[in-house]
Amino acid sequence: MMKTIVMPxxxxxxxxxxxxxLKALGLALEDFVLVIPxxxxxxxxxxxxxxxxxxPVLHVPFASAPAVAAxxxxxxxxxxxxxxxxxxxxxxxxxxxxxxxxxxxxxxDDIIVIVSDNEAYMNTGIQASxxxxxxxxxxxxxxGKREDRKDLAAIMLMHRVPYVATASVGYMNDFIKKxxxxxxxxxxxxxxxxxxxxxxxxxxxxxxxxxxxxAVKCGAWILWEFDGKFNLSPASKPYKDKNKRKDLKDxxxxxxxxxxxxxxxxLEIEKAIDKQWKYIECFENI
Amino acid sequence: MKTIMTxxxxxxxxxxxxxxxxxxxxxxxxxxxIVEKLAEMVDSGxxxxxxxxxxxxxxxxxxxxGSAVAGKRSFTATSSHGLLYMYEMVWWVAxxxxxxxxxxxxxxxxxxxxxxxDHTDILTMRDSGWIISMxxxxxxxxxxxxxxxxxxxxxxxxxxxxxxxxxxxxTSEVVExxxxxxxxxxxxxxxQCYVFGEENTTIGSLAPNECxxxxxxxxxxxxxxxxxxxxxxxxEYEEITGRNCGLIEEYRIDDAEYAVVMMxxxxxxxKDAIDELRKEGIPIGLxxxxxxxxxxxxxxxxxxxxxEILVLDRDCSMGLGGIIGTELKSFMDDITNxxxxxxxxxxxxxxxxxxxxxxxxxxxxxxxIFLEVI
Numbered sequence: 001m002m003k004t005i006v007m008p009x010x011x012x013x014x015x016x017x018x019x020x021x022l023k024a025l026g027l028a029l030e031d032f033v034l035v036i037p038x039x040x041x042x043x044x045x046x047x048x049x050x051x052x053x054x055x056p057v058l059h060v061p062f063a064s065a066p067a068v069a070a071x072x073x074x075x076x077x078x079x080x081x082x083x084x085x086x087x088x089x090x091x092x093x094x095x096x097x098x099x100x101x102x103x104x105x106x107x108x109d110d111i112i113v114i115v116s117d118n119e120a121y122m123n124t125g126i127q128a129s130x131x132x133x134x135x136x137x138x139x140x141x142x143x144g145k146r147e148d149r150k151d152l153a154a155i156m157l158m159h160r161v162p163y164v165a166t167a168s169v170g171y172m173n174d175f176i177k178k179x180x181x182x183x184x185x186x187x188x189x190x191x192x193x194x195x196x197x198x199x200x201x202x203x204x205x206x207x208x209x210x211x212x213x214x215a216v217k218c219g220a221w222i223l224w225e226f227d228g229k230f231n232l233s234p235a236s237k238p239y240k241d242k243n244k245r246k247d248l249k250d251x252x253x254x255x256x257x258x259x260x261x262x263x264x265x266x267l268e269i270e271k272a273i274d275k276q277w278k279y280i281e282c283f284e285n286i
Numbered sequence: 287m288k289t290i291m292t293x294x295x296x297x298x299x300x301x302x303x304x305x306x307x308x309x310x311x312x313x314x315x316x317x318x319x320i321v322e323k324l325a326e327m328v329d330s331g332x333x334x335x336x337x338x339x340x341x342x343x344x345x346x347x348x349x350x351x352g353s354a355v356a357g358k359r360s361f362t363a364t365s366s367h368g369l370l371y372m373y374e375m376v377w378w379v380a381x382x383x384x385x386x387x388x389x390x391x392x393x394x395x396x397x398x399x400x401x402x403x404d405h406t407d408i409l410t411m412r413d414s415g416w417i418i419s420m421x422x423x424x425x426x427x428x429x430x431x432x433x434x435x436x437x438x439x440x441x442x443x444x445x446x447x448x449x450x451x452x453x454x455x456x457t458s459e460v461v462e463x464x465x466x467x468x469x470x471x472x473x474x475x476x477x478q479c480y481v482f483g484e485e486n487t488t489i490g491s492l493a494p495n496e497c498x499x500x501x502x503x504x505x506x507x508x509x510x511x512x513x514x515x516x517x518x519x520x521x522e523y524e525e526i527t528g529r530n531c532g533l534i535e536e537y538r539i540d541d542a543e544y545a546v547v548m549m550x551x552x553x554x555x556x557k558d559a560i561d562e563l564r565k566e567g568i569p570i571g572l573x574x575x576x577x578x579x580x581x582x583x584x585x586x587x588x589x590x591x592x593x594e595i596l597v598l599d600r601d602c603s604m605g606l607g608g609i610i611g612t613e614l615k616s617f618m619d620d621i622t623n624x625x626x627x628x629x630x631x632x633x634x635x636x637x638x639x640x641x642x643x644x645x646x647x648x649x650x651x652x653x654x655i656f657l658e659v660i
Contacts, residue, residue: 042491046488046492048488048493048494048497053488056485057487057491058488058489058490060352060490061374061378063374064344064374066345067346068348068352070338070345071355072352072355072356072482072483074308074336074349075336075352075353075357075358077336078308078336099341099345100341100348103340103341107339
């Protein structure tokens with residue numbers, strides 16, 4: 001049953017990818033509750049006595065979400081409730097709560113974890129995270145991020161849980177299909193959602209979907225799914241062939257966070273993307 | 287039924303008898319045996335519950351927060367560094383007004399690493415809104431844990447059952463355990479003012495400042511009235527078991543000129559020391575605190591009125607005093623405060639007899655005395 005879960009008048013920024021992603025949950029999932037740790041979505045969900053999400057929402061401390069969800073899931077199990085317990089967190093929650101996600105995956109808790117990754121701690125004002133894009137300028141990496149970027153979904157894949165996928169707010173049908181698949185799978189399910197952030201990445205708020213699609217087309221964000229078998233998702237398939245990828249420079253120049261990158265730095269990013277694809281090729285052979 | 291068991295085992299038995307439905311825990315010495323025992327009970331089918339084997343203490347309290355907010359009787363246990371690691375959740379659970387029970391086996395905070403008892407760890411919970419109890423012996427650890435569920439669910443406040451590392455957690459004593467039928471007659475099914483997931487309710491969202499202030503005031507006032515609930519529940523329990531587990535215990539204090547105030551396992555040794563001194567004709571008695579939150583100010587004042595007061599703390603607020611001493615000084619005058627037994631330093635009957643004798647000879651002059659050894 002389709003349901004509008006994001007109500008009009010919610011306080012998300014113009015062009016907010018979370019608001020787009022949350023909409024997909026309502027379209028794909030039927031009976032579910034949301035667990036939201038601290039982040040942008042804490043605010044999007046509204047200020048008491050108003051609430052903008054038309055589902056039960058439990059707000060929880062930053063690093064705690066999968067553990068709280070495990071408790072809720074255990075309580076539901078006691079009553080044979082079929083509700084899905086869904087966590088909606090950002091890359092910040094995934095950084096600080098990494099041990100919590102890992103512990104939950106190891107236990108194979110019956111929950112769905114969605115990390116809506118806008119590649120920095122946006123709610124506190126654009127600080128670099130573990131998944132911040134290579135060389136991106138943030139308020140704590142003003143000269144551009146020097147460190148490598150952690151591949152969260154791949155790490156979750158190594159936990160050997162029933163379901164891991166990546167998704168993008170630029171490919172809603174793909175995301176919804178994945179959600180529809182996970183809703184009937186039992187155990188720990190993880191979706192890493194790519195969520196371009198207009199104020200954080202410095203692009204016009206009308207361009208969220210365009211940038212999300214560009215990330216996939218230049219091969220920087222790769223859509224895949226593991227449901228017992230690893231598969232590149234259709235939208236990413238063509239870009240396995242490097243020659244078919246769109247020009248990385250076009251993706252970078254659309255965003256203020258990459259302003260002033262040298263040719264050398266762009267080359268480094270390209271190499272990092274190529275390396276990312278090599279891992280994908282290995283996963284395809286598992 | 288009378289049996290012999292350690293404090294850890296007794297707490298596990300009380301959790302079983304309370305028909306707890308969800309347990310989450312992470313091991314830390316000396317609490318570990320509680321959750322090992324519960325894991326065994328769940329695996330063998332002796333206890334029909336979910337056991338969540340979490341990866342940290344933060345997650346232990348987070349998980350039982352989840353199960354409790356979703357309506358299930360829930361339990362966890364921790365100690366010292368584990369308690370500090372879950373400190374964020376300690377406050378979250380209290381501010382959310384969710385009933386649940388946690389055992390805290392008091393243990394020294396490092397460095398240096400130390401697994402022995404002092405009370406500073408449990409007292410870090412003092413301002414958070416938890417009901418905080420502290421057992422003197424294994425029987426009380428059992429009794430307080432079982433009563434904790436009822437008190438917590440009546441007040442919508444989380445409950446801590448405290449007991450000293452090793453002195454209670456690992457010491458076998460004779461304990462009377464209730465049978466299931468009696469436990470059921472004492473402890474009704476869980477009640478809770480709201481349950482997550484039943485309606486489209488948002489819990490814990492952003493709120494205007496005035497809402498937060500109103501909620502805190504409500505918790506404050508609930509804590510002020512909590513003594514009445516504890517009186518009621520401990521009376522109901524006494525009717526069934528014959529054992530009183532009220533807020534305070536008075537020991538040989540009616541005619542005492544000198545009164546000692548303390549909490550925890552060493553209160554038992556203090557009673558022996560008082561017996562010794564009484565034989566010598568020294569008019570000394572004990573006021574044992576079974577709860578530090580709520581703290582029954584008026585009752586304490588009434589019992590101590592007109593007596594010389596020594597507060598003995600196994601905990602410390604740096605540069606100020608013992609924590610219980612500091613608390614009592616906030617509403618009473620002329621208190622001598624001794625800090626001892628920090629880091630698990632042995633303080634037994636002999637040491638306490640020596641200390642109390644000095645006190646009765648008016649030889650403890652300083653306001654706060656910090657003793658490494660007595």
